[in-house]
Amino acid sequence: MTGSGHSFTPTAVSDGVLLRPGGLTAIRSVDAAAGTVTVEAGCPLSVLNAELLARGLSLANMGDIQVQTVAGATQTGTHGTGRDVGGMAAQIAGLELVLADGCIVNCSVDSPSGGLSLPGATGLFDAARVGLGALGIVTAVTFSVVPAFLLEAREEPMTWSRVISELDELTSDNEHFEFYWFPYSEGCLTKRNNRSDGPARPVPRWRYWLDDEFLTNTVFNATNQLGRRVPAVIPTVNSLAARALGSRTYIDAAYRVFTSPRRVRFKEQEYAVPRAALSDVLAEVKAVIQRRDWRISFPIEVRVTPSDNLWLSTAYGRDSAYIAFHVFHPSPHEAYFTEVEAIMTAVGGRPHWGKMHTRDAEYLARGYPKFGDFVALRNAVDPDRRFGNPYLTQVLGS
Ligand SMILES: Cc1cc2nc3c(=O)[nH]c(=O)nc-3n(C[C@H](O)[C@H](O)[C@H](O)COP(=O)(O)OP(=O)(O)OC[C@H]3O[C@@H](n4cnc5c(N)ncnc54)[C@H](O)[C@@H]3O)c2cc1C
Structure with missing residues (x-):
C-alpha cells in the first residue's frame, strides 16, 4: 500500500501489486465533544488540516509539510518538534485495518487487539500505529484532536x-x-x-x-x-x-x-x-x-x-x-x-523509517525493545508476507 510516495526509502516500493489510496480520502466523522476525527487512509494532511480548522479543531503537532497521506505519514512515524506532544502516530486513537486474510479489525486504546484472537494480538494497536505497512492495510485513522489554536x-x-x-x-x-x-x-x-x-x-x-x-x-x-x-x-x-x-x-x-x-x-x-x-x-x-x-x-x-x-x-x-x-x-x-x-x-x-539509511533487522532489533514482539505479530497476521517487500525484508527480516 502506498501513500503519496514521499518517503526517501523504498518502504512503499513493490515488485508485485501496488495499491494507491486515491479512492480512500473521505473524512468519515468528527466528534468534537470526544475530540476525535476519523479519516480515510489516503486523505492528504492538507485536506485534513483545512477541514479540522473549519470545524474549530486541529492536530496538536505535525511535521514540516502537509502533502502526505494520513496513513503514509503515520506508518513511518512522521514527526515535528515538540516538548509535550509527540509525533503524528502518537496522536492516533484508533485504526481500521484490513489484514492479510481479508478480515477488518478496529483497534484502539480501549480495544488494543481489535477483537483479534491471535498470539500477541493485544499488542496490535501499539504495533500498527507505526506499522511500516507490514501488518495490514490501514483504511481509516482516528486521531485525537484539540480545539483549534x-x-x-x-x-x-x-x-x-x-x-x-x-x-x-x-x-x-x-x-x-x-x-x-x-x-x-x-x-x-x-x-x-x-x-x-x-x-x-x-x-x-x-x-x-x-x-x-x-x-x-x-x-x-x-x-x-x-x-x-x-x-x-x-x-x-x-x-x-x-x-x-x-x-x-x-x-x-x-x-x-x-x-x-x-x-x-x-x-x-x-x-x-x-x-x-x-x-x-x-x-x-x-x-x-x-x-x-x-x-x-x-x-x-x-x-x-x-x-x-x-x-x-x-x-x-x-x-x-x-x-x-x-x-x-x-x-x-x-x-x-x-x-x-x-x-x-x-x-x-x-x-526515520521513511528516510535514507543502511540499517538492517539485526541492528534494529537491538535498538527497539519491542522489535521481537512486532516481528512475532507480523508472523501471526501476515505469515505469507502478502504485504512484504524488499525494504521490509531489510529492516524486519524475512
Ligand atoms: C519534502 C519532505 C518533507 C518531509 N518532512 C518530514 C517531517 O517534517 N517529519 C517527518 O517525520 N518526515 C518528513 N518527511 C517524510 C514523510 O513524512 C514520510 O516519508 C511519510 O511516510 C510520507 O508519507 P506518504 O503518504 O508519502 O507515504 P508513502 O511514502 O507513500 O508510504 C510510506 C509507508 O506507509 C505505508 N502506507 C501508506 N499508506 C498505507 C496504508 N493505507 N496502509 C498501510 N500502510 C500504508 C507504505 O506502505 C509505506 O511503508 C518528509 C518528506 C518529504 C519528501
Missing part, C-alpha cells in the same frame, strides 16, 4: 555556540523548538512556536512570497544549482545565507505555522538519538563536516520529541532528538550520509 512563531538567527549552550532552556521553555545549522558557518536559524491568545497576525502576503517562496525555494534552488556546478562557493553561500536570515514573528493557525512549501528536491537521512546525547552528537557532526570536503549546501535540521510507547516509533521509550541531513537531489550523498550515520549509530540512533 494559534501559534506565535518566532524565527531568529543565533550563533551555534549560543544555541548549544542554551539548548536545554530552548527546548524546555518552548512548546516547539527547532533549529537549522548552516554547515561551514557559525550561523543557525532558530524557530520557537508557542501557543498564543491572538489575534492572528499572519506573515503578510508579500513577505510570505519573499521568504517562504522566493528565498526558501526559488533562490535556494538557484544556489543549490550553482553549488552543484561550483562546489567551492558553498561555504561562502552558507555563511551569507546564515547572516542574511532575518528575524520575524507572526501568529497563525497551528498547521500554517508547523508546515511550509518545500519545492527544492533533496535526499534526506534523519536519525533519532537520545535527547541527552544531542549536544555531544552535534559537536561530532560539526567536527566531521569541517574535516571533510563534502560541500553541504543544505542546513542540518534539529528537532525534539517526548518519548512514546509505539513499538516501532523512533521515540519509543526515550525522549528523543532528531538530526536531519539533506543533500540537493542530484548531488552525491554516500560519503556524507555514511559518516554521519556512524556517529548516530554509535549512540543507539534510530533511523
